Amino acid sequence: MISEKRATFPGGVHVPDNKYLAEKKPIEIMPAPEKVYVSLSQHIGKPSEATVSVGDRVKKGQLIGKEAGFISANVYSGVSGTVTEIKTISTPLNTATYVVIQNDGLEEEEFLPPIDKEDSQAIMQRVRDAGLVGLGGAGFPTYVKMATDEKIDVVLINGAECEPYLTCDHRMMLEHGDGVVKGAKYIAKALNCQTVIIGIEENKPDAIEKLGAYDGVKVVPLKKKYPQGSEKQLIYACTKRAVQPGKLPASKGVCVFNVQTAFQVYEAVEFNRPLYQRVMTVTGKGIKEPKNLLVRNGTPYAEIIAYCGGLTDNAAKVIAGGPMMGKILTSVDGYTRKTDSGLLVEDVTEVCITEPSPCINCGRCAKACPMHLMPMYIDLYTQTGNFERADSYGATNCFECGTCAYVCPAKRDLVGSVQLCKRKLRELRS
Ligand code: SF4
Ligand code: SF4
Structure with a gap:
């Protein structure tokens, strides 16, 4: 069922989406690399603990990192082969323990045991065992989100994909809509929830039409506006429920999941396949052949760029994720993680200097801040070292969407100030 209204939220900004570079590119399966470098810290919470040793043979789908606490997540191998190293690696994004696996190319696969698909507790446990985390970029363990004591009456699937350039969620909805919807229904079953809503921005009319044809889900077309896909803004747009600062969506009876998370729930429940691969978008005017790629966890960024034809002569900046919330990479010496929705390569015409x-x-x-904060005062007081005062204007409620920096005519690094303020407050308050 499709609701006709274009739902939205107060604030936000209209950003050129530049999705034309990759939106028509069907998902391609990237061949597995010769070596994968799998981080044991690719989720919010405690790093997982290695369950393998150097020299061990592993299969695709085999557990290599066991969750190490309530907020943690299992990690699985995406290839079959031999563990050659377990070591600390620093990448432009973090420093963590990695399991390095030499791929033998045999693709021997191991599966989780089958479960009763009608049993809500079994589905919940499967989500946990399969190592599922929020694939929209947050990386919060999915089972922890689902293990709420609050009564959930809406499962909300996030198909907004409001981040410019990225198209992987759009392609997932078009090419794997059935799995996305079934995964959403499994989540709803686990939460004993009757209502499934899928929010999709209006710049994806084909996905709105496709998913709107399924029974048992309501598709809400959303106005194209950034950050339409952030949790609280999406909830307001789709349900008119306002989640208060500092509160979780569950406090309003809503749980939000990215479309790829829903799809991975389907894979884990129906096919007993844990999370070891995902679809990401490789795009921007600085990459020769933009693509939507299914990649194994731990694939070197450099090999992905090479697979997409390499960089253009004018390539200027590489970003993990999209231009608004992504992280600038100082080199391409990094490896894909569960949370990687894209690699964006901007050329000199796209970079702000x-x-x-x-x-x-x-x-x-x-005016543009979707959280109704005062970014100019957060910036001012952070720059003068008055971090508590900066927080009185909302620093810790900021989710770093970048909208304020985008509209600022003075090109101030407002998100950088927020990040600095949060870091300093953590130090001061610990
Ligand atoms: S980055 Fe923070 S302060 Fe800036 S618009 Fe987004 S939520 Fe508001
Ligand atoms: S110049 Fe920038 S930081 Fe200052 S009020 Fe305007 S948008 Fe905000």
Whole structure:
């Protein structure tokens, strides 16, 4: 069923989406690399603990990292082969323990045991065992989100994909819509919830039509506006429920899951396959052949770029994720993680090189902020070292969407100030 209204939230900004580069590219399976480098810390929470040793033979789908606490997640191998190293590696994104596996190319696969698909507890346990985390980028363990004491009456699937350039969720809905819907229904069964809503931005009319044809789910077309896909904004747009600052969506009876998370629940419940691969978008004017790729966990970024034809002569900046919330990479010496939704390579025409200038108090950042914060004062007080004062304007409620920085005519690094403020507050309050 499709609701006709274009739902949205207060604030936000209209950003050119530049999805044309990859949105028509069907998902391609990237051949598994000769070696994978699998991080044991690719989720929010405690790193998992290695369950293999150097020299061990492993299969695809075999557990190599066991969750190490309530907020943690299992990690599985995406290839069959031999563990050659377990060591600490620093990448432009983090420093963590990695399990390095030499791929033997045999693709021998191991599966989780079958479960009773009608049993809500068994589904919940499967989500946990399969190592599922939020695949929209947050990386929060999915079972922890589902293990709420609150009564959930809406499972909300996030198909907004409001981050410019990225198209992997769009392709998933078009090419694997059946799995996305079935996965969403398994989640609803586990939560004993009757209502499944899928929010999709209006720039994906084919996905709206496709998923709208399924029984038992309601598709809500969303206005194209950034950050339409952030949790609280999506919940408001689809249900008109306002989640208060500092509260979780479950406090309003809602649980939100990315479309790829829903699909991976389907894979884990129906096919007993844990999470060891995902679809990501490789795009931007700095990459020769933009693609949507199914990649194994731990694939070197450099090999992905090479598989997409390499960089153009004008390539200027590589970002893990999209341009608004992604992280700039100082090198491509990194490896895919569960949370990687994209690799964006901007060329010189796409990169902003304007130097920041003093704030002119225009108020645009505050008007655009979807959390109704005062970014200019967070910036001002952070820069003068008054972090508690900066927090009184909402620093710790900021989810770093980048909307304020995007609209700022002075090109101030407002997100950088928020991040600095949060770091300093953590130090001060620990
Ligand atoms: S202050 Fe935070 S939440 Fe508000 S627009 Fe800026 S980055 Fe987004
Ligand atoms: S948008 Fe930029 S210049 Fe305008 S008030 Fe905010 S920080 Fe200052």
